[in-house]
Amino acid sequence: MPREKPFKNVAGEDHTPPESFDEAALEVIALEEILSCFVEVIILSTDATEGSIMFLHEGRELLTITSARGLGREIVRGARRHLGEGISGWVAKHKEPLLLVGPIEDSRFSGVGRDIKDAMCVPLLTEDEVVGVLSVSNKRGRGSFEQADLDRLVALARPAAKMMGLTLAMREADAESRAWERKQLAQEIHDGPMQQMSSVILLMELYKRVRKDDEERADEELATAKQQALDCLQDLRHFAYDLRLTDLEKLSLLDELRRYTNEFQKRTGIRVDLVAGRMKKEMPIGVKKNLYRIVQEALTNVRRHAAASEVEIRLEWGAEQLELSVADDGRGFVVEEALDRAPSEKRFGLLGMQERAYLMGGTLEIDSAPGEGTALRIILPL
Numbered sequence: 001m002p003r004e005k006p007f008k009n010v011a012g013e014d015h016t017p018p019e020s021f022d023e024a025a026l027e028v029i030a031l032e033e034i035l036s037c038f039v040e041v042i043i044l045s046t047d048a049t050e051g052s053i054m055f056l057h058e059g060r061e062l063l064t065i066t067s068a069r070g071l072g073r074e075i076v077r078g079a080r081r082h083l084g085e086g087i088s089g090w091v092a093k094h095k096e097p098l099l100l101v102g103p104i105e106d107s108r109f110s111g112v113g114r115d116i117k118d119a120m121c122v123p124l125l126t127e128d129e130v131v132g133v134l135s136v137s138n139k140r141g142r143g144s145f146e147q148a149d150l151d152r153l154v155a156l157a158r159p160a161a162k163m164m165g166l167t168l169a170m171r172e173a174d175a176e177s178r179a180w181e182r183k184q185l186a187q188e189i190h191d192g193p194m195q196q197m198s199s200v201i202l203l204m205e206l207y208k209r210v211r212k213d214d215e216e217r218a219d220e221e222l223a224t225a226k227q228q229a230l231d232c233l234q235d236l237r238h239f240a241y242d243l244r245l246t247d248l249e250k251l252s253l254l255d256e257l258r259r260y261t262n263e264f265q266k267r268t269g270i271r272v273d274l275v276a277g278r279m280k281k282e283m284p285i286g287v288k289k290n291l292y293r294i295v296q297e298a299l300t301n302v303r304r305h306a307a308a309s310e311v312e313i314r315l316e317w318g319a320e321q322l323e324l325s326v327a328d329d330g331r332g333f334v335v336e337e338a339l340d341r342a343p344s345e346k347r348f349g350l351l352g353m354q355e356r357a358y359l360m361g362g363t364l365e366i367d368s369a370p371g372e373g374t375a376l377r378i379i380l381p382l
Contacts, residue, residue, distance in 0.1 A: 035067035048136035055132040088133040097122040126165035196232040276315040298326040306330025327375040
């Protein structure tokens, strides 16, 4: 399989992502490559020698370079500006574009520390919020930047700022989603396999104490310990399979759902019917992953809590929306009470599915009552 195309990092060095990179690292690489190409386009369009993008983060007070072209490695590594500090910090604080011609001797920009013939710096604004700063400097040849050049750069920065703001928001949302998954997994391991293993240890201690005086009871305790150990092993196998997520960018969501539901039926004995209409358009990779995880979490809840014998999963594409539903014939529950208790009981399944639906711009409806089963319905606008 061919390796990924190399990209330039902020210091202009070639770098090829290793095959062992995780999903989050690859997302960072993809974003940096996009920003790097954008900076290069800006430099060419303004006839500049060098340029950079700085993003605002760390409590919305600190600017650091995310992508650069033409700047030396030592400059890139040291480029950190607080609001109001230096050219970029002034622009970010005042939300105004800046055109500078001639040696930079203005007292407002102390700490620049470089020979700059001329420069343009514009804020990246989403509505009225600054997400970063775009800068170019040292126009090629003998000429200098003019007001027309600054106006062009401001016009280019407007749509770019919106794209970058959305991209950063998606990265933050994905990071929150991954943190939620880790928290949920840790709690489930604590409540499941760890508690089971603690019980096995106690049973083995009890077996040792009673085996001399009551052999029959000792055999019973040993048999119980063995069964609990097997149950623990089975739960760990469930965790291992649930954590598996193949490359949905190359495979279809339906193929992966069929694979997962078939495996679920084999290991639980619960029948799963998967009904899907014809896919009208390819879904973004993030949407496919979130839908897959929602189905996975829904089936996990069925296995642990529902005492169901059958589940139906439907995936339907309408003219304006996509609908995913998961319905079981289990014992059901009172939805409001379950959602109210979830944080205190550290049960994040329903809350996690709601969060995923929200991050995709959709909604999750839960219909359940004691003795009447449960139906989940996720609606996403196309």
